[in-house]
Amino acid sequence: MNHVRNLSTSLKRKGMSVLTVVLLFALIIGVLVFAMHSLWQGSSRTMFSVQEHRQLINLARSCLSEAFFELQLDLDTAGRAEVHNWFTSGSEVASRSIQPAKTREFATAMTSVPGTNPGNLQFTVDTIKVRRTKGLPPGFARYTTQGVIDFEVGVTVTRLRPKHEAHLKMIERRNFSLLRVPRTRYLYAPKVVISATPLATWIEDGVQQ
Amino acid sequence: MMPISRNLRRGFSLVEIMLAVLVLAVLGLTIQGAMVSTLKGVRVDRLTEAKRHVALDLLEMLCQPYSPIGSLVAVPDSDPSPLPTDGLPLAPLTRELTVDETIQVLGIPADEGEILKKTLEAGYVRGFTLTWIRRIKPGAGDPRRTHRLDTLWVAIQVTQEHRGPRIDSFRVFYMPNAS
Numbered sequence: 001m002n003h004v005r006n007l008s009t010s011l012k013r014k015g016m017s018v019l020t021v022v023l024l025f026a027l028i029i030g031v032l033v034f035a036m037h038s039l040w041q042g043s044s045r046t047m048f049s050v051q052e053h054r055q056l057i058n059l060a061r062s063c064l065s066e067a068f069f070e071l072q073l074d075l076d077t078a079g080r081a082e083v084h085n086w087f088t089s090g091s092e093v094a095s096r097s098i099q100p101a102k103t104r105e106f107a108t109a110m111t112s113v114p115g116t117n118p119g120n121l122q123f124t125v126d127t128i129k130v131r132r133t134k135g136l137p138p139g140f141a142r143y144t145t146q147g148v149i150d151f152e153v154g155v156t157v158t159r160l161r162p163k164h165e166a167h168l169k170m171i172e173r174r175n176f177s178l179l180r181v182p183r184t185r186y187l188y189a190p191k192v193v194i195s196a197t198p199l200a201t202w203i204e205d206g207v208q209q
Numbered sequence: 210m211m212p213i214s215r216n217l218r219r220g221f222s223l224v225e226i227m228l229a230v231l232v233l234a235v236l237g238l239t240i241q242g243a244m245v246s247t248l249k250g251v252r253v254d255r256l257t258e259a260k261r262h263v264a265l266d267l268l269e270m271l272c273q274p275y276s277p278i279g280s281l282v283a284v285p286d287s288d289p290s291p292l293p294t295d296g297l298p299l300a301p302l303t304r305e306l307t308v309d310e311t312i313q314v315l316g317i318p319a320d321e322g323e324i325l326k327k328t329l330e331a332g333y334v335r336g337f338t339l340t341w342i343r344r345i346k347p348g349a350g351d352p353r354r355t356h357r358l359d360t361l362w363v364a365i366q367v368t369q370e371h372r373g374p375r376i377d378s379f380r381v382f383y384m385p386n387a388s
Contacts, residue, residue: 022229026236033240037247054265055378062381065272069346069358069383076350102345106360106379196274196356196383 052166056155057203059107059123060170063100063153067128068174068194070098075192087147087176087192090138098128100153120161126154136178146175149194169204256332259325264363264378266315267337272361272382279388281314282341299343305366307336335366348386356383 074083086093107123134148151174156167174195180188271278282304306314308329312322340362348355362379 018225018229019232022232026233030236030240033243033247037243054261058265058268058378058380061272062379065380065382066358069348069356072356073346073349076348076355100381102358102360103381106381110377110379 052157053168055123056157056166056168057170059103059125059155060153060168060203062103062106063125063128063155064151064170064172064198066100066103067098067130067151067153068172068196071096071130072194075194084190084192087132087149088136088142088178088190090135093132093135095132096130098130100125100128120159122158122160124156124158126156128153133173142178143180143190146177148173148175148199171202171204173199173201175199255328256334259328260332260334260365261378263311263315263325263329263337264365267311267339267363268361268378268380270315271339272380274356274382274384276382276384276388278339278341278361282339296344296347298345301340301342303341304339305336306339308334311337333368333370335368338362338364338366340364343384345381353387355386357386358382359384 071083074080075087086096104125107125111121111123129152131150131152132147133150136142136147137145151172152169154167154169156165158165174197176192176194179191179193181191183189270276271281282302284302308326312325317325342360342362344357345360346358348357358381360379360381362377364377
């Protein structure tokens with residue numbers, strides 16, 4: 001009887017020891033593999049955020065191009081004295097708003113093409129703000145001095161599954177000047193022209209969740 | 210705990226071997242799954258990054274007031290002039306670039322270009338299609354001096370074997386109306 005009990009105890013002990021060794025080895029391999037997996041997932045997330053960042057920059061640049069175009073269009077269109085006055089007024093002026101209709105339209109189209117939106121991405125574009133940072137001095141000096149305006153836009157990408165959101169703000173500074181454009185042989189009219197090339201661009205870091 | 214050498218000397222019971230095989234099989238399958246998804250993920254990430262990098266570089270280079278896009282996308286002689294500022298958007302012009310042409314257009318150094326080409330070809334990318342839509346909005350005033358609003362789409366051309374997301378990108382930009 002004792003012999004059978006000893007044999008049973010011995011078998012159990014042997015079983016437990018082998019199991020422990022197997023588990024130990026498997027655990028070491030598992031830890032190594034999952035460490036590699038976690039590293040990839042971490043770098044994948046970083047890479048995804050880099051890609052998102054680029055697409056957001058792309059959208060923001062589109063918005064700012066459109067804003068420049070719309071504002072210059074307003075200045076070039078007859079009967080928009082209010083816009084002209086906003087640039088040339090000697091007093092403080094409130095910031096203006098521009099809706100980037102074309103960029104919004106294309107951003108929607110971009111995520112609607114079949115096969116292009118696996119992560120259920122949604123791009124949103126805020127209203128563009130235009131601030132007059134530096135006005136023109138009074139008198140004739142205003143024809144030789146340049147003013148400064150800042151365009152500011154915020155763009156956001158939202159992924160629904162898994163939930164993630166990133167935001168980017170871009171500010172572009174351009175100068176503007178007052179030109180004397182001949183209307184008739186002796187008559188000149190002042191015209192505001194915004195520089196087609198930006199002076200500087202700032203990008204504020206996105207908020208990621 | 211009993212030393213392994215003693216176990217080896219005495220031999221293993223069938224129950225021990227079955228238990229060990231079962232545990233190893235479960236862990237082995239889990240580890241294999243993780244390895245496969247890791248390797249696949251790394252490959253897809255590298256390809257996605259390469260595609261987007263090229264698409265956005267093309268946009269960055271071609272979407273600006275001094276853009277060389279006119280020399281890249283041929284405008285047919287029969288095409289109406291973009292000069293009138295009261296017109297509708299002109300018909301889109303397209304140009305399909307092979308991977309080699311794209312690398313040349315972007316001026317990527319030869320050694321980097323080779324790696325990029327291999328990455329793209331491994332991901333079944335055939336080339337990039339540029340779609341240029343001129344005058345999505347016309348300017349005002351003197352048509353020779355004003356700007357017009359254009360847009361450029363970059364779509365990735367892939368073969369049927371391609372898996373993973375397609376990445377189309379666009380940019381709205383202004384150009385001198387006379388160009």
